[in-house]
Amino acid sequence: DTEVTQTPKHLVMGMTNKKSLKCEQHMGHRAMYWYKQKAKKPPELMFVYSYEKLSINESVPSRFSPECPNSSLLNLHLHALQPEDSALYLCASKPGASYNEQFFGPGTRLTVL
Amino acid sequence: GENVEQHPSTLSVQEGDSAVIKCTYSDSASNYFPWYKQELGKGPQLIIDIRSNVGEKKDQRIAVTLNKTAKHFSLHITETQPEDSAVYFCAASKSTASKLTFGTGTRLQVTL
Numbered sequence: 022d023t024e025v026t027q028t029p030k031h032l033v034m035g036m037t038n039k040k041s042l043k044c045e046q047h048m049g050h051r052a053m054y055w056y057k058q059k060a061k062k063p064p065e066l067m068f069v070y071s072y073e074k075l076s077i078n079e080s081v082p083s084r085f086s087p088e089c090p091n092s093s094l095l096n097l098h099l100h101a102l103q104p105e106d107s108a109l110y111l112c113a114s115k116p117g118a119s120y121n122e123q124f125f126g127p128g129t130r131l132t133v134l
Numbered sequence: 135g136e137n138v139e140q141h142p143s144t145l146s147v148q149e150g151d152s153a154v155i156k157c158t159y160s161d162s163a164s165n166y167f168p169w170y171k172q173e174l175g176k177g178p179q180l181i182i183d184i185r186s187n188v189g190e191k192k193d194q195r196i197a198v199t200l201n202k203t204a205k206h207f208s209l210h211i212t213e214t215q216p217e218d219s220a221v222y223f224c225a226a227s228k229s230t231a232s233k234l235t236f237g238t239g240t241r242l243q244v245t246l
Contacts, residue, residue: 063236111177119230121166125177
């Protein structure tokens with residue numbers, strides 16, 4: 022298995038809802054990332070997990086809560102989002118801390134009403 | 135911090151022509167430079183990368199060149215095909231522990 026998968030592909034939620042995004046990889050990668058991408062913009066880093074520990078939080082609001090239950094799985098829990106949080110949320114992974122190459126999943130298109 | 139500028143923002147070429155996208159970075163300590171292709175509705179796909187100890191790298195129709203002195207690197211696509219149409223992002227980082235700093239993207243359109 023040589024890919025990063027993300028579910029769901031699309032998500033519409035209200036500002037009072039709680040939802041979660043899921044990312045999986047079975048490549049044995051030990052670093053996983055969450056990015057946010059607005060239309061016509063490059064990806065913006067949100068969080069980095071390295072060996073299942075949160076290593077980078079790019080000052081992301083607390084309404085976004087990441088979780089890494091195991092080395093293959095990364096979740097992003099969403100609560101009380103704002104319409105401006107609507108974006109494509111991308112997950113990426115790389116083999117480990119000493120590697121550069123990051124591989125992206127297809128993303129979850131999130132719309133907040 | 136690192137800043138990466140990318141030009142042009144849009145590029146239209148005829149099928150079979152070459153396309154060149156250029157990026158400039160600010161931090162001389164940057165040593166890893168990947169290029170990503172993002173098709174509509176998909177995530178970015180790593181298509182080629184180069185490290186600072188190499189001046190050029192090729193993979194079939196795509197190549198990347200790096201000029202460390204001038205702090206710029208370029209993506210070259212030869213014999214373009216309609217399936218090359220996408221948004222291309224360059225990026226830079228200065229260590230395996232550093233984040234990728236992306237350029238602003240180039241929308242490439244290959245016309246028949």
